[in-house]
Amino acid sequence: MSEHRKQEAPKGAAPAGGPGPGFGRGPMMGMPVQKAKDAKGAMKRLLGYVKRHRASLIVVLIAAIASTVFGIVSPKIMGQVTTRLFEGAMAMIKGVPGAFIDFDYIWDVLLLLAGLYVLSALFTFVQQYIVAGVAQKIVFVLRKDVQDKLARLPLNYFDSRTHGEILSRATNDVDNIGNTLQQVLSQFISSIVLLAGMVVMMLTISPLLTLITIVTLPLSILVTKSIAKRSQTYFGSQQRTLGELNGHVEEMYGGHTIVKAFGYERKSVEKFREVNDKLYESGWKAQFVSGIIMPLMMFIGNIGYVLVSVVGGIMVTRQAIAIGDVQAFIQYSQQFSMPITQVANIANMIQSALASAERVFELLDETEEVPESAAPATIAAPQGHVVFRDVSFGYKADAPLIESMSIDIKPGQTVAIVGPTGAGKTTLVNLLMRFYEIGGGRISIDGVDIRELKRSRLRSLFGMVLQDTWLFNGTIRDNIAYGRTGATEAEVVRAAQAAYADHFIRTLPDGYDTVLNEDATNLSQGQKQLLTIARAILADPAILILDEATSSVDTRTESHIQKAMTHLMEGRTSFVIAHRLSTIRDADLILVMNHGRVIEQGSHEELLAQNGFYTDLYNSQFAGGVPRQNAV
Template identity: 80%
Template sequence: MSERHKSNAPSGGGPRPGFGPGGGGMMGMPVQKAKDAKSAMKRLLGYLKQRQGQLLIVLLAAVLSTVFGIVSPKIMGRVTTILFEGAMAKMKGLNVAIDFDEIGRILLLLIGLYVLSALFTFIQQYIVAGVAQRIVFSLRKDVQDKLSRLPLKYFDSRTHGEILSRATNDVDNIGNTLQQVLAQLISSLVLLVGVIVMMLTISPLLTLITIITLPLSILVTKNVAGRSQKYFAAQQKTLGQLNGHVEEMYGGHTIVKAFGHERKSVETFNGINEKLYDAGWRAQFVSGIIMPLMMFVGNIGYVLVCVVGGIFVTRQAITIGDVQAFIQYSQQFTMPITQVANIANLIQSALASAERVFELLDETEEVPETDKAAVSGRPEGHVAFRDVSFGYKPDAPLIEGMSIDIAPGQTVAIVGPTGAGKTTLVNLLMRFYEISGGAISIDGTDIRELQRSRLRSMFGMVLQDTWLFNGTIRDNIAYGRDGATEEDIVQAAKAAYADHFIRTLPDGYNTVLNEEASNLSQGQKQLLTIARAILADPAILILDEATSSVDTRTEAHIQKAMTDLMKGRTSFVIAHRLSTIRDADLILVMNHGRVIEQGNHEQLLTLNGFYSDLYNSQFTGAKQKQDAG
């Protein structure tokens, strides 16, 4: 895992408010291991059991394919023996003809065996590919279904990269591994057993000589792989540092150029790159000598087999054809062992990925909806908090005993210092988080008795942090309501004072926004989200610092549009600039998770309390700036 990836891991801190490849096949390459491999394997086998009929066919095809391939050298040895005996007879002056008819029949048999072996290999690979993709499909579906049932708390406490990695990279790694392992593992095991059996039928002594070289191969591989792992680990760590530096420099290239740090950036890159080069070539060199060393050990066994086999032929203990077949078997003997070693690495990597996926699937889900969830018509907007308690952590309550009564059509402003619980209040209202005590009701119905989809459809939101997707401006505005017409979209844009700037763009409403919508200014993006909320025509509005990113003149236009939009609707306005909420019907002043004052603007100023201090501090500061100017 790179350093960059490590930095994306969950920090373990308290949750924030809601608005706010596989591989390992190379020998010597370090492999991420599962913490509880046995449990991960057991659950992964559960997915495989769903395809056990197909897996039995794969097993049968692998056995037949391997068997047909294994017996071929033995039969081919018969051809060599016939030719050798015929040649020896002629050398002795005997009038013995070589039986080419027999050779022809054997060659035809061999062709048939090779064709059948290839056919069953094709069947095996075809079915394995289907099984692997079906399992990946099932895993993806389970992950997608699970993500839709997880509470907002889960997403708030983890980075997006961490969640996406489990849903994509880890599932891909499992699928790729299954596709390789299911075919190779069965074939390798069958091949290993078959080769040993065939070698024993030819000569137990030669078999013993071949097997003696096996511990030497394992010893060499283990020692070299152990040395290479530290270099691979250093390579991955340095690669993470390099990726992090490049991403950081390109992400902030404007600042780098503005402060003249290009040379320093290049020097840092070159330093990290040199370290990567050093670790990389050492890792590749050390791991690269594994195969030559194994070939060297294999050649020792090959020489011994040839010498001892030749002696046996001279003593007529075995035929020369059997020696030829045995040599082929001895060369095949190490291949399945090497494959199984690589497969073991792949399996470890897949189990680590499976464990991460299963951790996601085991996460606590949202509180299930009641069997008879209430479904009401268009709400009037009477919202009530009755003795509500909540905390992001059980041992750290944020809101205790909150009671608020909001009449239909009222505009409610929520003010207070950072961390007072303003956004949390809205999270609870939309049931992004579950309250730990009390009740929240809309028109007398407890929101826990409403379908979540129905509850959230009552609200329209404009947040401080804009969210626009990769698509046209038209599509982004139309996201607020299904089936919106062109006229509806344009009217919403005009109401949000966005129509003018949209028409000045080269493609107007067809302008495509990039992934981060960086081809628009922050204020323009905010106007589009406001237009989206206007188009949605919700029963209840939530405005979280909706005008914080626009200029004063545009803010005045938006405030007028919002005033028109909020008529007849219950509206919640979270604001720091108190000048924008003076006309609110009710102002809730929050601090440390509690509503400490409530009333309209004049009433709260008369109290000469917390709100009055906040309000006066803002305008005193503004006046001092004007006087200084």
């Protein structure tokens, strides 16, 4: 069954863009966010990436201020139009001689308003354009740093973490940082300027009405905080249940054949319904509770609106304030809570982004591979003479796996490595290719210590055919040509012929142009294995590594693969890891490993004559014998 991979429920999307003339409503709050363990440290490092774009951010600040100012003075100017209309109309009603409505003035003000709205929109566009560029440049640099870091990390980092965890840091977390930066850089500045601007404009109109508006603010904050706290409990339950549901569905579909074979469908459906019901309960509660935040805020805002309207109307009747100013003030009071809501939402987004940044920086701080030699050696004409001299190694410092291993493999020899699971067979190969660094001793190829070679040059000496075939989404031709850059069509075909793959390739509808799907499931296991052998033949390596290359195919296919591998191994030093001892009888040297040590070595006949551990292994496969307990 596949591993459960829990997925978080999507967080609330932030509004796109800063406030324009219309002052759009902010998003609802209440969604839970992941918090960073060291928010201050993550913020400091993230700001290091942001500071590289100081000049652009200064332009963004100027554009945000200009856009907000041009938008925020509009209600005040519109109020003057209302006042002039009201005064003209009242004068005409009272019969004041020469009274009229000054439409020329009104027209001029409307043109001025149109110009202000256009300028506000223009500066908003400039702000968004620059912010988008800055955010994507920061994300580009972060991705590049992560990619470069992944290339420098040792293999044990990837062995100790799931692929999903690593990919999540390289993709989801970086994307979250980029999206948050784009929202924060544009909205945070605009919201602060907008809030300050509206307070100033309201104070210029009426300090008393401003006080009435501000009095409702603590009530809004109190209601929002209490409901958000309750909704986070439900959202947390929703996320956990969603992860459980996703894990169940992934597991059931991943093992679809097994589920059907054992008649588990009914239990699977019952389990799905049970978890789905839990998700429904927590989901609707979370959405309902968070959904009432905005109506309650609107209700509190309407209370303030009524108070402002009543008090403002009284002040108009007493000629203490112009009616147009009351209209403008009502607009400001209705919009007053919007920037506060946006700032609160941005604060949540920043917490989530800092948590993502912390995860990315943890990756960037991981211990890297041992640095390359300052003056790397080269092997002009590799022969494949491999020597292990007193090599020691352990995945953990206090748990040695290999101790004082010494092996001498002559050029062109075929070396078979056998032993029980966990004996250290694959570890030996990983040390040879410097996927892991040895703890002591020396490994040399043609007399050159492998630590003196560049890793890329060292690994170019090897060709690998593994039990788990790796083919990518592309044509068969491209997959074979992956073995050597710049390979010609004729070389690709010759490699396929040598691997006994040419015949089945030509029977496919598109031949070498056949496109393999993501998992290459449109080919059989044996066919995929033949393609990996063709790729290794094309690479023409000095040293070959075969790791259980025939363990998952039928006998007839195994015969073809054996022929292909025999052709591939001609004239090359070859390491063959095998459990089926029938496949390595003709090996020049057989290394028998147990508990990280080479306990026996020799040819097949020599090892059988010793009547030791290898003999036990051989008899257990071909004579039904059982290995001696003290040898395992």
